[in-house]
Amino acid sequence: MAYDVEKIRAQYPALSDGRAWLDGAAGTQVPQAVIDAVADAYRIGVSNQGGPYESSRRAGGIVAEARAAVADLVGAPDPACVVFGPSMTALTYRFASVLAAGWRPGDEVVVTRLDHDANFRPWVQAARRAGATVRVADIDPDTGELSANDVVELIGDRTRLVAVTAASNLLGIMPDLPRITERAAEAGALSYVDGVQHCPHARVRIRELGADLYATSAYKWAGPHLAAVVAADHWTLETLHPDKLAPSPDTVPDRFELGTNSFEAMAGVTAAVRHLAELDSDSDGSRVDKLDTSRRAVIAHEEALRRMLFEGLDALGGVKRYGPKSGDCTPTAFFTVRGLSPSVVADKLAARGVNVSHGHSYAWETVDALGLGPEGGVRASLSHYSTAEDVRRLLEALGELTG
Numbered sequence: 001m002a003y004d005v006e007k008i009r010a011q012y013p014a015l016s017d018g019r020a021w022l023d024g025a026a027g028t029q030v031p032q033a034v035i036d037a038v039a040d041a042y043r044i045g046v047s048n049q050g051g052p053y054e055s056s057r058r059a060g061g062i063v064a065e066a067r068a069a070v071a072d073l074v075g076a077p078d079p080a081c082v083v084f085g086p087s088m089t090a091l092t093y094r095f096a097s098v099l100a101a102g103w104r105p106g107d108e109v110v111v112t113r114l115d116h117d118a119n120f121r122p123w124v125q126a127a128r129r130a131g132a133t134v135r136v137a138d139i140d141p142d143t144g145e146l147s148a149n150d151v152v153e154l155i156g157d158r159t160r161l162v163a164v165t166a167a168s169n170l171l172g173i174m175p176d177l178p179r180i181t182e183r184a185a186e187a188g189a190l191s192y193v194d195g196v197q198h199c200p201h202a203r204v205r206i207r208e209l210g211a212d213l214y215a216t217s218a219y220k221w222a223g224p225h226l227a228a229v230v231a232a233d234h235w236t237l238e239t240l241h242p243d244k245l246a247p248s249p250d251t252v253p254d255r256f257e258l259g260t261n262s263f264e265a266m267a268g269v270t271a272a273v274r275h276l277a278e279l280d281s282d283s284d285g286s287r288v289d290k291l292d293t294s295r296r297a298v299i300a301h302e303e304a305l306r307r308m309l310f311e312g313l314d315a316l317g318g319v320k321r322y323g324p325k326s327g328d329c330t331p332t333a334f335f336t337v338r339g340l341s342p343s344v345v346a347d348k349l350a351a352r353g354v355n356v357s358h359g360h361s362y363a364w365e366t367v368d369a370l371g372l373g374p375e376g377g378v379r380a381s382l383s384h385y386s387t388a389e390d391v392r393r394l395l396e397a398l399g400e401l402t403g
Contacts, residue, residue, distance in 0.1 A: 024383030037271035075205035105131035166198030172332035181210025223272030331382035
């Protein structure tokens, strides 16, 4: 493994400010290669698709390259399985609308309290409009863990959709997704998997996960603000017919994308995937091969830092960490500090050069299940460019606050 974190960090202009950027779960910074790709799309010039001239053909090429890049990143069988949109929230509402058109009273939808509200509320609202029943899988109020058994028990013959996260954006918990999606498939239900916090920290193969539809956001893995929902099978998209303008394309995946594509952001997506594939300098072969090598290196790097972070937080008096004690999870820590509100903690850490998030982070159901309420807690999240020094700075700053 040839993973040189300092060499990687040198490619990120924002990281030169000397701060500890421990807010990757809210959005990562971007490397120069992504900045250049976005700027070049503007500089060289692109026109809307469908024109008989070079700038229009260039736009079509950018879209095709971005679909292929995301397909490689998540293990989709075909670039045509990739649907782009401005955010995971917007895309989920889009898919909830089209899927709910086929739901009837008596049908059931399964959601979980571990999920970001973007993979909870759209389905609840769509189900209620359709007269379908919503069944909610709860989490352990002490650890936040989601039992696959608790989800599976809710899936029955009338289940039409199971919405579940691959990794909690708040607690880092990674539930037993294959078990859940296998049961959904047995029941004839579609599985919609929120991979926004999963994709940056894992080697993703959506068919191995069993996901019918997998959502990811590029700005969580060093790309621009653009999201994608990826189907495990092209046929899944072929069976869905969203509302669209009469003259807009009726082909898949174009019919799911509203209006003109963000060509410059798509150029950035391709550059971001290329960057991720080259994080391990020994990576070789096809882009998929390089991604496999680099993802393994990232996982090993982040796991070492995660252990350091969790052990350090657990050793601090006055700090309560929520989430798993062991098992698979992303390098995300969620905690409170006795006697200080989360916003005050975040302010004091920011003054010490440490960037962390605070609040509920849109995990609305999760913070409620943990008994924390809307003010939530503090979230420190590591990225592929995080270092042991970043973790030490956080722990030392918290030690000053609690000492």
